[in-house]
Amino acid sequence: MKGYIYTMFQGADPGNGWKLNDPIFNKTPTLGACMPNVRRAVDIGDHIFSISGRVKDFQQYIVGGFSVREKINALAAYDRLPENRMKKDEEGNLLGNIITDANGQHIEIDYHDNFEQRIQNYIIGEKPIYFDKDEEVKTAREQTLDILRDVFEKKGDSVHEVLGRWRRLNEKQISRIIDWMEDIKQK
Numbered sequence: 659m660k661g662y663i664y665t666m667f668q669g670a671d672p673g674n675g676w677k678l679n680d681p682i683f684n685k686t687p688t689l690g691a692c693m694p695n696v697r698r699a700v701d702i703g704d705h706i707f708s709i710s711g712r713v714k715d716f717q718q719y720i721v722g723g724f725s726v727r728e729k730i731n732a733l734a735a736y737d738r739l740p741e742n743r744m745k746k747d748e749e750g751n752l753l754g755n756i757i758t759d760a761n762g763q764h765i766e767i768d769y770h771d772n773f774e775q776r777i778q779n780y781i782i783g784e785k786p787i788y789f790d791k792d793e794e795v796k797t798a799r800e801q802t803l804d805i806l807r808d809v810f811e812k813k814g815d816s817v818h819e820v821l822g823r824w825r826r827l828n829e830k831q832i833s834r835i836i837d838w839m840e841d842i843k844q845k
Contacts, residue, residue, distance in 0.1 A: 661705030661832045662696045664824035665718065665817060670711035672721055673795035677747070680755035681708055681781075683788035687724040688742055689781040690735065690755030691770050696824060697779035700726050705832045706781065709802070709817055718817040719798040720805070720835065722788025732758045732777035739782075744768055756780070787839045797842050805838050 672678040681689040689697055689706060700706060707723035710716075735756050736743060744754040744765055757768040757776060764773040789798045806820045807813060809831045814820035827835070 659703055659705070659829045659832065660700075661707065661723075661827035662693075662700060662824055663707040663709065663720070663723075663821065663827055663835070664693055664696055665709045665821065666692070666711040666721075668711045669713060671713045671716060671718075673710060673719065673789070673792075673799065674713050674716055676711075677751040677753065678721070679744070679752050681706070681722070681724075682742060682755055683722045683724065683786045683790075685786075686739070687722075687783035687786040688735070688739065688755060689783070690732065690742065691744075691757045691768065691776050692755075693824070694772070694775045694779065697729070697781050699826075700729075700781065702726055702728070705827065705836075706783070707827075707835060709821070712818075717799040717802065719789070719795065719802040720839065721798075722786060723835065723839070724783035724786040726781055727784040728782040729779045730782065732756055732780050733762045735780040735782075736760060787836065787843065789839075789842065793845075794842055797845070798839075801838070801842075805835065809834050 680692045704726045708721045710718045742754045743756045
């Protein structure tokens with residue numbers, strides 16, 4: 659078992675009002691269009707964790723994670739998970755992470771390039787763990803940098819200095835992050 663942890667793009671901070679649409683953490687967690695390199699690299703049983711993107715005056719935090727149950731293509735996901743089809747809400751926020759239409763064509767509202775690469779390896783997960791309560795997010799913001807320093811045995815003054823954009827995790831590192839997240843969830 660291996661895993662990957664990655665930082666979302668600048669401004670992508672669900673604890674600061676950003677609408678999280680990829681990954682989606684719910685009963686059936688998914689990662690659909692973002693991070694094609696991570697989606698390509700994981701196997702069934704591996705884990706994926708996401709860290710909020712940089713936002714001025716806000717500490718980044720581990721948002722959530724899940725284990726990989728399946729890898730399919732976006733057209734199959736379109737049929738199986740209609741609730742994850744990308745659309746805009748009333749405020750213009752993107753919702754959903756399936757970037758294809760019923761014919762397998764790239765939908766206009768999606769901002770990603772490299773469409774052909776992005777429709778492969780749509781991840782369907784299981785066992786999601788994520789911070790969705792204000793107090794959990796607050797605690798995760800306070801502790802994420804320290805947990806990353808500990809997990810990677812690396813000093814740094816920011817998530818980027820410790821992690822870069824993304825990093826591979828071994829089984830021990832995955833367990834350490836999950837234990838830390840579960841501890842916060844139980845408080």
